[in-house]
Amino acid sequence: MTATSPAPAGTAAARDDDTAVRVRGLVKRYGDRTVVADLDLEVRRGEVFALLGPNGAGKTTTVEILEGVRRRDGGDVSVLGQDPARAGRAWRDRTGVVGQSTGGGNALTVRETLEHFARYHATPVPTGELLDDVGLTGAARTRVDRLSGGQRRRLEVALGVQGRPELLFLDEPTTGMDPVARRSFWTLVEGLRDRGTTVLLTTHYLDEAAHLATRVGVITAGRLVDVAPPDELGAELRRVATVRWLEGGEPREVTTPEPAALLRDLVAASPTGEVPGLTVTRPGLEDVYLRMVATPEGQDR
Numbered sequence: 175m176t177a178t179s180p181a182p183a184g185t186a187a188a189r190d191d192d193t194a195v196r197v198r199g200l201v202k203r204y205g206d207r208t209v210v211a212d213l214d215l216e217v218r219r220g221e222v223f224a225l226l227g228p229n230g231a232g233k234t235t236t237v238e239i240l241e242g243v244r245r246r247d248g249g250d251v252s253v254l255g256q257d258p259a260r261a262g263r264a265w266r267d268r269t270g271v272v273g274q275s276t277g278g279g280n281a282l283t284v285r286e287t288l289e290h291f292a293r294y295h296a297t298p299v300p301t302g303e304l305l306d307d308v309g310l311t312g313a314a315r316t317r318v319d320r321l322s323g324g325q326r327r328r329l330e331v332a333l334g335v336q337g338r339p340e341l342l343f344l345d346e347p348t349t350g351m352d353p354v355a356r357r358s359f360w361t362l363v364e365g366l367r368d369r370g371t372t373v374l375l376t377t378h379y380l381d382e383a384a385h386l387a388t389r390v391g392v393i394t395a396g397r398l399v400d401v402a403p404p405d406e407l408g409a410e411l412r413r414v415a416t417v418r419w420l421e422g423g424e425p426r427e428v429t430t431p432e433p434a435a436l437l438r439d440l441v442a443a444s445p446t447g448e449v450p451g452l453t454v455t456r457p458g459l460e461d462v463y464l465r466m467v468a469t470p471e472g473q474d475r
């Protein structure tokens with residue numbers, strides 16, 4: 175089938191049209207240790223998908239297999255319709271990679287570095303625009319080996335998006351950035367998302383996942399344990415609410431899946447109909463995430 179002929183509905187090729195990444199039964203071992211264990215994952219075209227998980231859970235390993243820079247031991251992987259283990263230069267041009275920071279540097283300036291790598295792309299983002307997008311205009315003439323950690327991270331992000339990739343891999347992109355730089359990075363990713371770029375990112379910052387991601391997936395011990403939009407993750411865990419109030423001046427707290435019934439009882443029992451200090455809270459993304467990874471399996475191994 176050629177790229178232009180429409181795939182019949184319901185076929186694998188038709189489904190691939192709206193799927194950027196499809197992973198089935200992915201396995202990766204180091205020696206006799208299995209670090210990715212039968213992992214399934216699907217990232218739709220145009221979405222920002224965030225992978226969360228504790229240190230050592232297997233996020234980077236998974237992402238590197240999808241980038242085509244690490245071998246797998248089992249499973250099926252399709253990225254932009256091809257197996258990254260066999261894909262060539264043309265496929266690579268359609269992806270952008272911002273790996274975990276290496277801390278390396280060189281004697282070229284920021285601008286020289288961007289101009290050097292621009293030659294590898296068919297339609298690179300103009301250097302001035304790129305510098306602006308990542309907030310490095312003021313550092314354009316600084317040598318890379320003299321950049322701060324956060325500035326270096328911005329340069330790596332610039333190199334990842336320079337070729338206007340269809341699919342961008344971001345491995346802990348904002349580690350080392352100050353809060354202002356993180357915010358402007360979020361704006362950059364939002365701009366990419368608005369232009370239809372698919373983004374797969376790993377992060378330890380739950381506010382980043384909540385802000386940017388269409389869906390988040392939680393990996394513990396090499397397995398994907400849940401996938402959902404950030405405000406729906408852990409639906410079961412979220413059903414439970416914590417009700418707090420003051421009784422005779424003393425704080426009281428009850429955790430219940432049916433807060434409405436408790437509120438009715440509290441109001442009925444109050445002579446004035448008022449319940450002092452009353453609050454009802456449901457678990458947020460962070461609470462849910464911490465519960466998910468709190469199992470022995472979820473700990474760093």
Ligand SMILES: Nc1ncnc2c1ncn2[C@@H]1O[C@H](COP(=O)(O)OP(=O)(O)OP(=O)(O)O)[C@@H](O)[C@H]1O
Pocket residue numbers: 204209227228229230231232233234235236475
């Ligand atoms: N080249 C390697 N050789 C042996 N073990 C490795 C290698 N690379 C990673 N590992 C191990 O594989 C496991 C998964 O590592 P990985 O880097 O994928 O985790 P991660 O979820 O990205 O963690 P972090 O959040 O700390 O970046 C870890 O236990 C790690 O020590």
